[in-house]
Amino acid sequence: MKSLILKALSDILVHMRIFGKRLSTPTGFWSIAVIALLVVIALYLFLENWQLRAEIADLKRQIVSLELREKELETQVDQLQKEREELLQNAVGSLRQRTTYMEKIISQLGLSRYLRQKKKRFPKAMGGPYLPPQKEYEVLLERIEEYLSMVQKVPLGKPCRGYISSYYGYRRDPFSGRRAFHSGIDIVGRYGTPVRSTADGVVYRVGYTRGLGRYVKIKHAHGFMTIYGHLRKTVVKRGERVKKGEIIGYLGNTGRSTGPHLHYEIRRWGRSLNPLRFIRAERKLARLAK
Numbered sequence: 001m002k003s004l005i006l007k008a009l010s011d012i013l014v015h016m017r018i019f020g021k022r023l024s025t026p027t028g029f030w031s032i033a034v035i036a037l038l039v040v041i042a043l044y045l046f047l048e049n050w051q052l053r054a055e056i057a058d059l060k061r062q063i064v065s066l067e068l069r070e071k072e073l074e075t076q077v078d079q080l081q082k083e084r085e086e087l088l089q090n091a092v093g094s095l096r097q098r099t100t101y102m103e104k105i106i107s108q109l110g111l112s113r114y115l116r117q118k119k120k121r122f123p124k125a126m127g128g129p130y131l132p133p134q135k136e137y138e139v140l141l142e143r144i145e146e147y148l149s150m151v152q153k154v155p156l157g158k159p160c161r162g163y164i165s166s167y168y169g170y171r172r173d174p175f176s177g178r179r180a181f182h183s184g185i186d187i188v189g190r191y192g193t194p195v196r197s198t199a200d201g202v203v204y205r206v207g208y209t210r211g212l213g214r215y216v217k218i219k220h221a222h223g224f225m226t227i228y229g230h231l232r233k234t235v236v237k238r239g240e241r242v243k244k245g246e247i248i249g250y251l252g253n254t255g256r257s258t259g260p261h262l263h264y265e266i267r268r269w270g271r272s273l274n275p276l277r278f279i280r281a282e283r284k285l286a287r288l289a290k
């Protein structure tokens with residue numbers, strides 16, 4: 001480009017001399033015309049070049065700023081990924097805690113055998129080979145769900161409103177005054193208070209005895225049975241399926257009873273258990289859900 005302009009300039013200088021000598025001749029006129037044209041072209045090219053340079057410089061600036069922006073975005077993505085990882089780690093940590101806590105409650109209820117069966121189905125989650133957080137999160141969630149559905153089948157919580165007036169174990173019999181084993185708990189409440197099944201199950205027996213008065217026995221999974229005694233009225237039939245929380249009768253004073261109360265008993269494989277443990281377990285689980 002430079003050489004082109006120089007050439008044009010030298011041409012101009014050469015023709016200047018010609019211009020002085022032969023201005024009046026037609027050759028002189030054409031020479032000037034050619035020179036003028038060359039000058040115009042040179043100027044045009046120069047301007048074009050200048051504009052291109054400016055454009056290129058501008059493009060370079062844009063590229064640099066784009067590169068900067070890209071780097072910025074990359075750092076942001078890294079940051080977000082880190083935050084996500086952290087959140088996931090926290091979630092996995094709290095899920096792990098919850099799972100362990102649930103396992104503790106379940107084994108306190110005497111169901112650890114069932115728990116071991118469950119664990120076999122998730123061998124990797126138990127300190128085995130490394131599990132990516134995302135996967136562990138899913139595995140733990142699945143396990144908690146399984147535990148919850150399992151717990152749904154275990155009699156938990158209180159069957160009716162009221163306060164516990166008599167606990168499980170040896171006590172002085174309210175009628176004979178002698179030391180006797182109390183195989184359940186007594187819940188004192190208002191006459192007619194709804195009494196609910198403490199777990200999903202099937203009504204095993206509805207009847208009346210001198211001791212228990214009007215009663216309902218419900219069979220549940222894992223060998224559990226619940227007994228509700230001294231009822232005023234029963235509203236379920238033998239063989240009927242009941243859900244946890246479903247009303248099965250109303251609190252009364254039938255049988256060997258000194259006032260309106262519910263005698264509540266939990267048995268497993270025929271052995272009576274302390275219902276208080278199961279009432280407390282529900283409270284613990286409720287805390288866990290928060």
Ligand SMILES: [Zn+2]
Binds near residue numbers: 166184185186263264
């Ligand atoms: Zn009792």
